[in-house]
Amino acid sequence: MDQVRNRLIVALDVATMAEVRQLVETLGDAVSYYKVGMQLFYSVGMECLTFLREAGKDVFLDLKMHDIPNTVAQGAASLTRLGVAMINVQASGGPAMMRAAVEKVAETAASLEIPRPKLIAVTVLTSMDQAEWASLRSAASIPDQVVHLARMAKEAGLDGVVASPQEAELIREACGKDFSIITPGVRPQGAALNDQSRVATPADALKAGAHYLVVGRPITAARDPREAALAILEEMRKA
Numbered sequence: 001m002d003q004v005r006n007r008l009i010v011a012l013d014v015a016t017m018a019e020v021r022q023l024v025e026t027l028g029d030a031v032s033y034y035k036v037g038m039q040l041f042y043s044v045g046m047e048c049l050t051f052l053r054e055a056g057k058d059v060f061l062d063l064k065m066h067d068i069p070n071t072v073a074q075g076a077a078s079l080t081r082l083g084v085a086m087i088n089v090q091a092s093g094g095p096a097m098m099r100a101a102v103e104k105v106a107e108t109a110a111s112l113e114i115p116r117p118k119l120i121a122v123t124v125l126t127s128m129d130q131a132e133w134a135s136l137r138s139a140a141s142i143p144d145q146v147v148h149l150a151r152m153a154k155e156a157g158l159d160g161v162v163a164s165p166q167e168a169e170l171i172r173e174a175c176g177k178d179f180s181i182i183t184p185g186v187r188p189q190g191a192a193l194n195d196q197s198r199v200a201t202p203a204d205a206l207k208a209g210a211h212y213l214v215v216g217r218p219i220t221a222a223r224d225p226r227e228a229a230l231a232i233l234e235e236m237r238k239a
């Protein structure tokens, strides 16, 4: 079960440490990897990272950096010093920005003699549907743009990308099996979509080639979060 458990990342989209403690305690040994995003990090800062580290959990710090190369590189160095397992940038920041972040993460981790966090790039948000995409006036289709950004991230030296499970197979074909694919937009059959658009079930996401599944509300907003997480893990295990 461990191999499957390490591939489920639960999004802690809450605002207080009380909620974090309650969820992590309820989920217990079912979940070993958590995603800390803007809502939680901007509310409580380091306290949640310290708590998760002491609980023996891995952390994906999802702050989606997007700025000029020097600013993102320095930000990536700061996040590397926090000792988390994964951090990210927006691929639309371009190759120079991504290369600068890759170099700075490696340099910082080496100088501190700590493991280097995985550095990944966000492609096209999973909430974006065709109508919303059209409003951005991009000439490419969503799948073409996702694959383009994934190739660019790989060439810049990043470890992987965030994308919808619907694009996972195309990314795997274009970038190979060692390039990590992290997929939010995961919804068990019949679950509420909330604001997600390009979704797939946990089983379909894995079959399409996703390495890690990010799941938030289907677990954290469930009546019984542990039962919901175990059901997802069982579906992953069967897939």
Ligand SMILES: O=c1ccn([C@@H]2O[C@H](COP(=O)(O)O)[C@@H](O)[C@H]2O)c(=O)[nH]1
Pocket: 011, 013, 035, 037, 122, 124, 125, 126, 127, 162, 163, 184, 185, 186, 194, 196, 214, 215, 216, 217, 218
């Ligand atoms: O394209 C993206 C990038 C990031 N996310 C994040 O994943 C979780 C998904 O939460 P759910 O409650 O399962 O919808 C959330 O923290 C997003 O910020 C994403 O959904 N799509």
